[in-house]
Amino acid sequence: PRGLRVADRGFLNTAVLRSEITYIDGDNGGWFVRGYPIEQLAIHSSHLETAYLLIYGSLPTKTQFDVWQKEVMHHSVVHADAEQFFRSFRYDAHPMAILTSAFAYLGSYYSEANPSLQGQNIFTKGDKRSLALMDKQIYRLIGKATTLAAMAYRVRQGRQFVTPPTGLSYAGSFLYQMDHLGEEKYRPNPVLERALDVLFLLHADHELNASATTVLQTGSSLVDPYSAIAAGCASLYGPLHGGANEAVIRMLISIGKPENVPAFIEAVKKREKVLSGFGHRVYKTSDPRSFIVRKTADEVFKVTGKDELLETAMALHEAAMKDEYFVSRKLAPNVDFCGLIYRAMGFPLDFFPVLFVVPRVVGWLAHWRQMMLQDGGVKIWRPRQIYVGAGKRDYVQLAERV
Ligand code: SDX
Numbered sequence: 001p002r003g004l005r006v007a008d009r010g011f012l013n014t015a016v017l018r019s020e021i022t023y024i025d026g027d028n029g030g031w032f033v034r035g036y037p038i039e040q041l042a043i044h045s046s047h048l049e050t051a052y053l054l055i056y057g058s059l060p061t062k063t064q065f066d067v068w069q070k071e072v073m074h075h076s077v078v079h080a081d082a083e084q085f086f087r088s089f090r091y092d093a094h095p096m097a098i099l100t101s102a103f104a105y106l107g108s109y110y111s112e113a114n115p116s117l118q119g120q121n122i123f124t125k126g127d128k129r130s131l132a133l134m135d136k137q138i139y140r141l142i143g144k145a146t147t148l149a150a151m152a153y154r155v156r157q158g159r160q161f162v163t164p165p166t167g168l169s170y171a172g173s174f175l176y177q178m179d180h181l182g183e184e185k186y187r188p189n190p191v192l193e194r195a196l197d198v199l200f201l202l203h204a205d206h207e208l209n210a211s212a213t214t215v216l217q218t219g220s221s222l223v224d225p226y227s228a229i230a231a232g233c234a235s236l237y238g239p240l241h242g243g244a245n246e247a248v249i250r251m252l253i254s255i256g257k258p259e260n261v262p263a264f265i266e267a268v269k270k271r272e273k274v275l276s277g278f279g280h281r282v283y284k285t286s287d288p289r290s291f292i293v294r295k296t297a298d299e300v301f302k303v304t305g306k307d308e309l310l311e312t313a314m315a316l317h318e319a320a321m322k323d324e325y326f327v328s329r330k331l332a333p334n335v336d337f338c339g340l341i342y343r344a345m346g347f348p349l350d351f352f353p354v355l356f357v358v359p360r361v362v363g364w365l366a367h368w369r370q371m372m373l374q375d376g377g378v379k380i381w382r383p384r385q386i387y388v389g390a391g392k393r394d395y396v397q398l399a400e401r402v
Contacts, residue, residue, distance in 0.1 A: 006386050010281075016381075017216075021054060021366050022207045026282040031289070033205065034058070042292045047200035048072065048170050051142060051362040054205050055369060069170075071135075075143035076164040076173060078151070079109060086155040095354045096243075098152040100233040106144060107226025113137045114224040121222055125373040134372070137225050138365050145361045146170065149354045150177035156348075171197040174358070179346075192345055195300045199338055202289045203356050205363025207282070211236040215364040216371055220381040225368055232364045233357050239276070242356040245339040247276035249309065249349055252340075258315035265316075269325045277336040278320060279329070289335040297341050304344040313340060 007014040023032040031038040034053050041050050045059075052060045052068050060068055085105050089098050107114065113133060115122050123134045151161050154177075162177040168188075175188035175196065206212070215232035219225065236242030251273075255264045267273040280287055301307070317333060320326045342352050372378060 004384055004386060007383075011213075012281075016208065016213070017371075019207070019367065019370060020057065021370060022205050022363070024207050024282045026280075026284050029283055029286040029288050031206070038202070038288055039292065042198055042201060045201065046169070047197050047204060047359060047362075050201045050204055054362055054366040055138060071139040072143045072170070073164070073166070073173065075136075075139040076147050078106075078144055078147045082106075082148075082151065083161060086151045086161070089155060091156060091158065093156070095149075095152040095156065095348075095351050096233070096237040096357070098155065099148055099354055099357060100230055100237065102148045102152065103141075103230035103233055104227050106140070106148070107224045107230075110137065110140070110224070110226070113226075115222040116224065121372065121378055123369075123372045124377075125375075134369065138369070141225065141229055141361055141365060145358045146174035147177060149358050150174060152354060153178055153348075153351060169193060169197065171200060189303060191299055191303045195296050195341065196345070198292065198296050199341065199355070200359035202292060202335060202338075203359040205360070205366060208367070210238075210241045211360065212364055212367050215368055217381045219368050219371060220378055222378060222380075225365070228368060229361060229364055232360075236357055236360060237353055242353045242360070244276050244334070244336040245342065245352040245356060246349055247274075248336050249339045249343055249352070251276045252309040252312050252316070255312050255316065258311050261312065261315045261319050265319050265323060269323075275316075275320060275326070275331070277339075278326065278333055279331040280334045283332065283334065284330040286332045287334040290333040290337065293335060293338045293341070296338075297344075300341050300344055304346075307340050307344045309343070310340060313337060 021034065023035075024030070025032070033041060033050060034057055036053065036059075041053075045053075048069055049060060049065060051072075052065060082102075082105070085102070086098065111117050113122070113136070123130050125131075147164055154161055164173050165176045168176055172188045172193045175193060179188075208216075211232040214235035215228045218231040219228035239247045251264075255261060264273060265275075268275045301310075317337075320331065339349075339352050342355055343349070347355065
């Protein structure tokens with residue numbers, strides 16, 4: 001086909017749509033959520049308030065936020081049958097495999113939100129009823145994300161599931177379900193609760209990252225939002241994306257003491273190892289989230305005590321930031337050193353990507369909603385290719401092949 005141009009590898013320089021949601025200033029290390037700098041939101045806002053901003057485009061009034069919070073928290077409960085679904089996994093199943101499946105499973109409860117059963121887009125701009133139906137799926141997916149994550153955590157420990165509590169914050173309810181030991185007096189530590197909420201806020205969106213693109217690619221066929229979110233979850237699972245926060249800790253454990261850092265750096269330069277937690281497709285000076293992660297880590301370590309890997313992480317950071325190999329490739333720390341905080345808070349290592357998915361459901365839904373309501377309706381994403389394979393040739397019988 002004429003006029004086709006092959007996008008650079010990995011869509012390096014390809015914009016597939018126009019969006020009003022997030023702007024990343026890669027050259028100056030800035031991230032703006034509907035125009036608000038992430039640094040201001042991290043100080044003044046909460047994950048749920050920023051979630052409203054991401055999805056609906058403006059900071060909520062008090063009434064709007066109260067309704068939003070009530071709806072999301074009300075929809076955090078999962079049908080009791082889900083227990084059998086979670087119990088069907090082996091004890092050592094990776095929680096991301098469980099969570100990816102759980103989102104698609106969740107969709108099987110809500111046929112009214114499944115365009116595949118109606119053969120058309122049921123979410124149309126300006127139609128109050130269909131917008132209310134869309135909002136309900138958004139409440140359900142954000143509300144239930146914490147519960148599904150907590151269930152994936154507890155099924156691996158062979159522990160009872162915990163019904164989402166009332167009266168706690170989004171992060172507080174999640175921590176309660178994760179670590180609730182049956183005592184009614186249990187309440188999350190306020191410093192750790194705020195730290196997790198800030199980390200949720202930092203992970204809520206990030207423009208068209210690989211998983212958000214996956215959600216849109218999948219959602220463009222008008223599949224239900226639960227299946228599209230499950231696809232995004234699968235994409236985020238990979239170590240080049242959301243799995244990097246787990247890979248960072250495995251990397252630091254493999255390095256061990258700070259004196260082993262120079263040898264590791266040399267191995268990275270020889271491409272024998274990857275420096276997880278460094279580099280970013282868009283940020284070419286610094287990832288603004290890494291500074292907020294650093295500040296949050298200082299707060300958390302005051303409560304939990306310092307992580308013994310911290311020294312190694314600092315030594316690695318210092319060595320990489322002054323080494324020509326990394327400087328020339330504009331590699332700086334990204335958001336994924338937050339794994340040190342998750343480790344200090346006692347989360348199991350393979351659970352870290354789950355802590356990325358829970359908040360990122362918000363960004364995925366913001367982009368999905370924007371696509372579903374765009375002017376002119378949804379167009380299926382179907383890129384082309386430049387064919388460089390064999391020319392036309394005739395079939396050869398098996399007996400004649402040599
Ligand atoms: C996230 O897109 C998003 O916004 C993602 C995210 C979000 O919020 O959704 O920010 C979350 O995924 C953060 C990134 C987490 N991943 C990691 O930390 C894994 C390690 N990082 C690399 O895999 C890499 O930096 C990527 C995947 C993040 C970015 O890869 P790109 O943009 O395709 O860059 P590249 O691989 O082309 O790298 C350019 C050069 C290459 O060297 P040359 O071949 O040109 O000589 O830099 C090198 C790469 O080899 N390089 C690295 C490196 N990252 C890039 N070398 C060593 N260690 C690294 N971490």
